[in-house]
Amino acid sequence: MNQISQASMQAIMQAVTRGLSPLKTQIPQTAVEWADSNFYLPEGSSQIPGRWTTQPVQKALLNMMGNDAIGTFTLQKPTRFGYTKMLCAAMWYLGVHKKRSAAIYQPTDPLAKKFTLDEVNPLLPVVPAIQEVFPDWSINNENNTVKKKVCTGFSFDILGAESPNNFRAMTKQVVIGDEMSSWKINSGEGDNVKSLLKRIQGASFGKALFGSTVTFTGDVIERLINEADCVFSFHIPCPHCGHRQILEWGDKDSTYGMKWDTSQNSDEDKAQTAHYLCRNAECQQSDEKGKIYYRSLTKMEEAGRWICEKTGIWTEDGLSFFNEANTRVKAPRRVGIKVSALYSLNLTEGWIELVREWLDIKGDADKLQAFWNLTLGLHWQPQNTKRKPYKDLLDRRETYKARVPKDVVYITVGGDTQDNRMEAYAWGYTADRRKYLIDRFICMGDPRDQEVQDAVAEFCRKTYTHENGSQMGISRILWDLAGHRADVVYKLSKRIGLLRFIPCRGSSSYDQPLMTMPTGINKKHGTYIIQIGTDTGKDQFYADLEVPLNEPRAIHLPLDDEICSKDVCKQLVSEVRKPKKTAQGTRFVYDNEGRRNEALDCSNYADGALQVSIEKFGLNLSKHNSQTEVKQTSSSFAELGKQLGAR
16 A cells, blocks of 8 residues: 555656646756757767767857847758757757747658658657656657657647648747758748748747758748848868868869869879868968868867858857957847858768769769759759850861761660651760760651651661761660650550650659659550650750860760751750749749750750660660670561560
């Protein structure tokens, strides 16, 4: 009986303690102090699990996220910076220490669930400070779900930003928007960011924390950064001369920035020499020659200072702010932060791995944008916002020694159907992805007419004389479906070969892979249907036009008006990127402004056909040769289909 009474009394005391805990007076702590004392990195979701230690570059940022004087905090971030862990530390600091309820938004509901399962739930068993205020942390009930955490004195709602319903009836002290560049900024009921800020109207210390990697210029993060009162960058002193500077990548002509020994034979050897060159010209003339190595970064950041370029206001800890005269001033109400992975202390091999990534780009437009966005934390300014002069293409035309130049090992075709004609372009590829325009086909007439379809089939059987004297055929054809006689394209695919002549259509969304091929045949039409990332392909084409001839990925055009006339050159440069308001914010999309663009589209489809061969059928251009094509051309189409299907 005494044991039962003792157990009951213990339960009562625990309940009373929990009930009174919101009234408990805590010794004030900054976000960094609280995190360093209470926060842990859980096993499985952290590279180095264990007690959290705020890194020098993170200290001012984490303190700003917890600073009551700052109402809006926006971070334009790279990957490998530790932001997600900082965000978790900040939200639990605001909840546990300051009893502030928060709504945390991810781009979609599935991503919100993933955030809970991957980032929030793993913290519960390892952070005692959370357990003290979260009675139900170890059980699943209405107070502990993937969407909601109800703690003593505060709660968290973790939701997707795609549904207007997730913004309704949600009054909080804190709102958090993560990966906002992937949000639908307008989900049907106005600006989601403004809807989010309404959730904290009237709160005594309302706070909004926004953060994201970025994509194209014009997104919501750029807007929030532009609206900020101060935009801070991290200035750190050179270990040799003490000159404060922002770490920037630079380029081959820069007198500062990331450098490496270009005389090394291999890219890996070059990457191993990675260093940063100080901006100070005098330091570059010293014994150290201005070279800064990654091993010095921690000490440099410990002496770092966040400075706003437009106001001169600076801070070292995110708590105290000063003007250019070093007089203390009020903290700015709206803060923006820009930072790159050059400052990251989470790099396994330091700057070596960043240089390795850069050297691996090799003219690939997708890789270049990914490096710009994810490593440098910068918006990608589309390169093709001004039309390229078609005369530049006319002037670069050259006379081939044979219809197919000597290094070409593979030929594909991109085709287009209009109401009054069928049109196609054949392109040849070399092992290093140089690209030669080989042929142009155009047949006027209604595509439904048998003679037009016969002409297409005859063109697909065509062979060309290779510079080595052999005959070389067309390996794969992608033909556009969009809006013009799609039934004819399906019919031709069945006639010529399902895996040789493949219908395709451009993607309805942006930033898609160049080529996406389903695993099976479309049951309705009886053919494969490939999706082409048209803007991705055009980015790559225009990037390759800038490559000098005979370098990898260069584009070659024949001095032959039958194949590459002035009109064809105009079509190849017919499109430019123009700003367009979309659900994701302002995007730069390709627009032909009413000009004909079949040659450019067909180039995209030919590239897609090559990518199909590489990804789906194991084509290795470096091991391929024209003799392989002779054997394939001599095979029947049915036998070729069997060969491709068996690979």
